[in-house]
Amino acid sequence: MSGVLDCIESPADVRRLSPSELSTLCDEIRGHLIKAVTKTGGHLGPNLGFVEATVALHHVFDFPTDKLVFDVSHQCYTHKMLTGRKRAFVDPAYYNEFTGFTNPDESEYDLFRAGHTSQAVSLACGLAKSRDLLGQEHNVIAVLGDGSLSGGEAFEGLDNAAVVGSNIIVVFNDNEMSIAPNAGGVYQNLAELRRTHGTCKNNFFRTLGLDYQYVEDGNNVNALVDAFAQVRNIDHPVVVHIHTKKGKGLDWAENNPEKAHSIPPASKSVSGPTYQQLTRDYLLQKLQEDPSVVVVNAGAPSGVGLTPEFRQACGTQFVDTGITEQHAVAFSAGLARGGAKPVFMVMATFAQRAFDQFVQELGLNCSPATVLVFGAGFYDIDATHAGTMDIVMTSNVPGITCLAPATREEYLAMIDWSIEQTERPVVIRVPEKVLLGSAEAFEPKRPCGWHVNRRGSKTAFLSLGSSLELAQEAADLLEQQSGVRASIVEALSYSSFDEPLLDSLLEDHSLVITLEAGILCGGFGEKVARYYGATPMRVLCYGGKKEFLDRVPTEDFFRIYHFTAEDIVRDIQSLSL
C-alpha cells in the first residue's frame, strides 16, 4: 500500500494536499473504513457518509488551534485517522485500539467525550464565548447531524449560537436519516432546502437568526473545501448545510441505512431468545387485542429491538418521536392522561435526558405510563453509553413504581400488569439474560412486594432483578463452604421496601447481602442499609462503584466489584459478626 493516507501523520499533512490528492485520500479512507468496521463493528453508515466532510475540515481549518466539536461523535472515525490514530483502522492488529467516540484522553484534537446527541452547538457556544472573553481568534466548528437536530438541546444551542454574535461554524450533516428514518416536522423543511439547493424562503436555520449556506454534494470533498474556505474566519454564526449519503460507497450500507448505522462485530453471534424478541412478541399480540396500547420510542429503535418489521406491524400504534427523550416521556404522560396505554421503550443511557420529565410528567402527575428500560446494568461499552444511572434516576423519584424482573415469566407478568393499571407510572428494568422461572413471584395485588425464594437463616441475599442468579450461586457456595443455608429474597421492586419482609429477617438473620447491577451510590442497597441502620443487622452492598467504566470487559468489573459468588462468600467469611 502506498497512497496518500500513508503520508498523513497529522492534520498539517492534510492541509498541504492538492484537490486530486484530497479525493484519493477520501477513497483510501473509505476503503479502510469498510474493511475495518465490517470486521470490528461500529458506526458504519455515519462514518462512510462523513469521510469527505472530515477531510475537507482538516484541509481548510487549522486544528487544534481551531476547535472542532462533534455531536454524537460516533462519526469521528475519519477524524481519528487524520489525527494520529490511523493504525486503528488500517492495521488489524490495532483494530479496537481506540474508542468509537471522540476522547480527549486519546488526542488533543478531541475536545470532548460525546456519545449522546445534540450537544455540539452548545459546547461550541461555550468555546466561542470563552475565545471571545480571552481575546483569542480561532474558528469554532460544531458538527451537528445524523438525526440529532430533533433533540431539543440542538435547538437550544442553535438558538443561542445566533446571539453569541461571533465566529461559530455549524456543519449540519444532513444524510436524510437519523438512526432510523427521521421523524419530525423540521425534516420537511430540510427536504425543501435540499430540493431548492438551499434557496427556499422558509428556512429553519434563518428563522433562528443564523446565516446559512448549502452544499448539495456533501460527499464531494472539493466542493466542501470551497464551502468551508468561504466561511473560515467568518465573524458571525453560520450553518453550512451539507447533503451527504449515509453508508456512502458500500452498496449494502447505502441500501440499508438503518441496519448499517451501527453494526456488531463480525465475530459476534446471538443465540437463544432475547428480551427484545420477547417484548416484540408480547406487544404485538397486546396491540392487536387493544387499540389503545401504543409503543413509543425516541429515535433509537434498534437499541431496544424495535425492528422495521415490528414497527410496520404496529401501524399507528407505534410512534417514533425522533431523538427527543424529553418529549417522548411527556408525550407518554399525555397519552396516559388521554386514556391510551403507552409503552415507552428506551435505553438506560438515553433515559438520562428525561430526568425532569420522569419527576414532573410521570411522578408528580401519577401518569400511568409503562417505561421499559433496556441496557441497564454493567456492559462492556463506551463510557458515554453506560447504563448504570437508571436506578438513581428512577427509584428516587416520588410516585414512580420501579420493577426489576429476574425471569421471563416475571417480566411478562409485570408488563401486562403495568399496561392495564391506571394509577401510576411504572418503570421496568429489563434484564439482559433470559432466565426462565414462574410468574408467581410477582403478585399483581401487591406489585411492590418482594418474594422469598428460599427461607434460610443467619444470612439473607437480597437480589435486585437480574442479580438473582448470582444470589443463588453465592448462597449455594456459602452453604457448601460454611454450612449456612442462607435466605434468598428477590427484590422485585426497587422504588420501595417490602417492610414486613425486611422486618421478619431481623428475627433470625444477622447479615443481609444486597446485589444490584448498577452503581451503589443512590441505588438500591443503600436504601436497605439505611432501613436497617438503627438495628443490629449488618448489610453488605454489592454493585458498581461511582465511576465511568470505559469498555471494561464485564468479567473484569465483576471481579473489581466483587460481583462473583467466590468474592462474596469470601467477604462474608472475613466479617467478624
Add this chain to the structure above:
Amino acid sequence: MSGVLDCIESPADVRRLSPSELSTLCDEIRGHLIKAVTKTGGHLGPNLGFVEATVALHHVFDFPTDKLVFDVSHQCYTHKMLTGRKRAFVDPAYYNEFTGFTNPDESEYDLFRAGHTSQAVSLACGLAKSRDLLGQEHNVIAVLGDGSLSGGEAFEGLDNAAVVGSNIIVVFNDNEMSIAPNAGGVYQNLAELRRTHGTCKNNFFRTLGLDYQYVEDGNNVNALVDAFAQVRNIDHPVVVHIHTKKGKGLDWAENNPEKAHSIPPASKSVSGPTYQQLTRDYLLQKLQEDPSVVVVNAGAPSGVGLTPEFRQACGTQFVDTGITEQHAVAFSAGLARGGAKPVFMVMATFAQRAFDQFVQELGLNCSPATVLVFGAGFYDIDATHAGTMDIVMTSNVPGITCLAPATREEYLAMIDWSIEQTERPVVIRVPEKVLLGSAEAFEPKRPCGWHVNRRGSKTAFLSLGSSLELAQEAADLLEQQSGVRASIVEALSYSSFDEPLLDSLLEDHSLVITLEAGILCGGFGEKVARYYGATPMRVLCYGGKKEFLDRVPTEDFFRIYHFTAEDIVRDIQSLSL
C-alpha cells in the same frame, strides 16, 4: 358587586356571553387579579397578560370535553376563576385557597400539574394521539408561552406536533418577554412576525411544518374569539400566535415586566444579608479581577438573585441563555474547556432538566465549571417547584464534586476555590439562612474533607451543609438530657466520604446521626449507612421522605420528618443500643 363574573359558575356560562359581556368579564377579572395578587403574591404579569386569551378559549371551546394544557401553568389564574374557583381571587377570605398552577386534584378542567416550562405541546401531542387511537373527536389546545419557547422540549413538541397530523391547536402567547427579557435567535423571528403581522416569508413555526395564524391584539377578547373560532375543529396542527402585553392593565407591571413576573406577598419582608446578595458582591469583584470569569443563567435570573442591575454590571461576563438548562450546562462545559471560568447559577428544581448534561458534559468530561444550586432543600412551595432532588442528581454522578457549606465563610471560600481550580466540575449547594463562621473548616487542599466541629464520644452528628445548626442544637440538648457529649461533624462535601474520619468514629462511637435538607432516598445519609453497613455502628438518617410536598409550611414537615432537636434526641433515647 353585580357584574358578569358573578354569573360565571362554570365555562358553560362563558360560552353564552355576548361580545360586550366578554369584554366586561375581562375587565372584572383583571380588577380582581390586581387586587388579589398584589396582596397574596404570585405570577402577576403573566396572568394580567393572559386574561383575554383565557376568556376567549373558554368562550369558543367546550372544556373539559376539549382539552386544555398549560405550559408552565403559572398563567392559569383566569382559567381557575372561570372553572369554579373564582372565590380564591374575589374574596380575601379564600385567597390562597388554591395553588398557583394547574392541578387535577382541584378541578377536572386541569389536566396536569405543570410548573416547569416548555412541555405543553408534548403533553398535547399525547392527548391528541390518544384521542385519535380511541376514536374521539375533541380539540386539544396547548398554551405555550411566556418565554418557554426557548426550551428544547418546546421545540421537540412542536416538531412532533407537526407530524401527529390531526387536531392540535397551539396558542403561542408572545408577550415579548420570558421571566427576564427573551434571549435567543428565534425571538428575532418573532419580532419580524409581529412587525409583519405574521406575514413574513421566513416563519419559525412554518419551517416545522405547522400551520400558522397571527393575532396582533392578543388582549382583545373578541379578536381572539374570532381567531379561535376559525381553528376550532381544525383537522391538522396549527399555531395561533397571539401578541399580548405582560402586566396588561397595571401601569407598574407593564413598565416593570421582570419584577412583576412573580411578586412576593405584600406582607413578606426580607431582612439581613442573603446568599443572593453575598454571591452578587463576591462575583462582581471577581469578574472585575478576572475577565475569564463568566456568570451563566438559564432564563430565571430572579430566583438566584441576578438582578437587572447586577447583570448590567457584569457586561459581557454575564450570559442569560434563556430557558435552556440543558444548553446552559453544556455551554458551561464548553466555556470551561475553552479556558474560561463559568459560574452557572440555577434553582435546584430547574437543574433537573439537565441531569444528562451533569452526567456527560460535566462529570464524564471533568469540566471545571462551578454550579451554584439555589433553592435546594425544604421550602413551603408548590410541589412543581420542590428543590429536594438535587442531592440525588448531583452526588451520585461520577466525577462531580459536591460541596455543602454551612456558613458564609465556607461558602465564599468554596466558590473561590472552585472557580480557580481546573480539574473538575463543582456543585455548591447554597444554603438559605446565612450563618456566620470561619472559613477554616473548608480546606482547599482537601476540598472533600469533612470538619470535626466538636469531638465527643458515643454519638456523632454528621450534618450536611445548612443542617449544622440543627446538629448543634440536638447535640446540646442531648448533652443536657443525657450527659452524652456528642461529636459534631460538618460534612462539607457530599459526593464522597471522608473515610479516615468515618473510620476514626468507629473507635469510640456507636451511633451516627446524619442530617440533610433533602430527600433521604438516593441522598447523603444512605451512603453513610452503607459505609457502616458491615460494622457495629448504628446509623440514623434524618431528611425528607420520598414524596412531593405541596405548599406544606416548613415547620410542619420538619415535625413530620423529626427534623427537630427534640425529636432527634427522643429518637436516640428510644434506641436500645
